[in-house]
Every structure is written in C-alpha cells, then in structure tokens.
Amino acid sequence: MRANELVLDWNAFARLFQETCRVAARHRASDADEFNHLAELFGNDPAHSGKLAREYISGTNHQLLITNLQSPISNLQSFVLNNALHPFLAAFAREHQALIDDAAWYRADCPVCGGEPDFAALEKESGARRLLCSRCDTEWTFHRTTCPFCGEQEPEKLGYYPGGHGAYRLYTCENCKRYLKTIDLRELAREVNLPGERVLTIGMDLAAANAGYA
Numbered sequence: 001m002r003a004n005e006l007v008l009d010w011n012a013f014a015r016l017f018q019e020t021c022r023v024a025a026r027h028r029a030s031d032a033d034e035f036n037h038l039a040e041l042f043g044n045d046p047a048h049s050g051k052l053a054r055e056y057i058s059g060t061n062h063q064l065l066i067t068n069l070q071s072p073i074s075n076l077q078s079f080v081l082n083n084a085l086h087p088f089l090a091a092f093a094r095e096h097q098a099l100i101d102d103a104a105w106y107r108a109d110c111p112v113c114g115g116e117p118d119f120a121a122l123e124k125e126s127g128a129r130r131l132l133c134s135r136c137d138t139e140w141t142f143h144r145t146t147c148p149f150c151g152e153q154e155p156e157k158l159g160y161y162p163g164g165h166g167a168y169r170l171y172t173c174e175n176c177k178r179y180l181k182t183i184d185l186r187e188l189a190r191e192v193n194l195p196g197e198r199v200l201t202i203g204m205d206l207a208a209a210n211a212g213y214a
C-alpha cells in the first residue's frame with residue numbers, strides 16, 4: 001500500500017486519535033502535557049490528521065518532520081499514531097491479505113503497509129518464522145536467522161532468552177540492539193492469536209527494555 005492510497009474516515013480517525021491521547025495522558029502522568037497538546041493540535045482537524053497519518057506510513061521515524069511541530073516525530077507521537085491507525089490499517093490488511101504471495105515476499109517489512117514486525121511465531125510443523133506487523137497485524141514469513149530490523153545474519157550477534165513460559169522467547173540483535181518477542185508454536189497445544197499474544201507479553205517488553213534493547 002502506498003500512503004496516498006490510504007482512504008479512511010478521517011473524522012473517526014481524529015476521534016480515535018484524541019481518545020488515545022486522553023487514555024495515554026491518564027496512564028502516563030509524566031507525559032500528560034505532551035499527550036494533551038497532541039490531542040489539541042491534531043484531533044480537531046481531520047484534514048491535518050490525515051496528512052500526519054500518510055506521512056507516518058510513508059516515512060521512517062527519523063526522516064519524518066511534522067509540519068506543525070518542526071521536529072522529528074517523537075516516540076510518544078508514533079505511539080499515538082500507531083494505536084489510532086491500527087484498527088483502520090488492520091481492516092485494510094484483512095481485505096488485501098489474500099492478494100499477497102507469502103512465499104515470494106520474504107522481506108523484513110510488512111507486505112501490506114511496510115511496517116515493522118513487533119511479534120513473531122515459529123510454525124508448528126516447519127519451525128519457519130512468521131512475523132506480525134506492528135501496524136496492521138498482517139502475518140508473513142521471513143528468514144529465521146536474519147534480524148528483521150537491520151539484516152544482521154552473524155549467529156554470534158543474534159541471541160535469544162527464554163521468556164516467562166516455555167513457549168516464549170525474546171530474540172535479540174547485538175548489532176542494532178532491537179528485540180523481537182516470539183512464541184514457539186511447536187511447544188504449544190492450543191491455538192494462538194498473535195495480536196492477542198502481543199498484548200499478553202507486555203512483561204517481556206519491560207524485561208527487554210531493562211536489558212538495554214529497544
């Protein structure tokens with residue numbers, strides 16, 4: 001998907017954007033001022049929040065300049081954007097997933113929206129790695145021995161730690177210091193829903209951050 005193809009109900013998006021800011025402000029008192037400021041700046045202007053959403057999808061975080069802020073997009077801003085866009089992008093992805101040839105793609109970025117993965121599963125039969133898009137919940141297959149964030153392939157740079165339960169692992173990369181939460185489906189009898197697992201494993205995000213991974 002190219003960013004200019006993104007067509008959605010910008011009024012609904014603006015409402016969700018504001019609501020996300022308000023909820024985040026309540027839970028993160030130290031950042032409440034910035035969240036409230038963001039809600040005011042973008043929430044009341046659907047055309048502007050549409051422009052912001054397109055810029056977010058088409059650029060990377062470091063390249064992005066938001067016109068009104070004159071500064072690179074911050075972690076807080078991308079947190080709000082990701083949450084507010086998520087239901088719209090996930091609906092778009094569900095409609096387009098059938099068009100994707102998984103075996104032919106094999107790239108680190110999402111075949112639907114170009115986003116990064118934030119969760120992975122090792123398949124039951126083959127042990128192949130399936131990635132989950134942080135933006136739109138699309139799942140696709142990618143090399144197990146390559147860091148999806150920087151392309152590192154040296155085995156000594158790629159590590160993993162067991163998570164809280166047997167089936168969970170934290171895969172890490174010493175080159176880019178990123179991590180990827182992963183569930184090994186070969187160790188589970190139950191069916192899993194990867195977007196749900198992403199939320200259930202928030203404790204692993206905290207452990208990874210404490211260990212110096214981003």
Ligand SMILES: [Zn+2]
Nearest residue numbers: 110113133136
């Ligand atoms: Zn995606």
Ligand SMILES: [Zn+2]
Nearest residue numbers: 147150173176
């Ligand atoms: Zn890496």
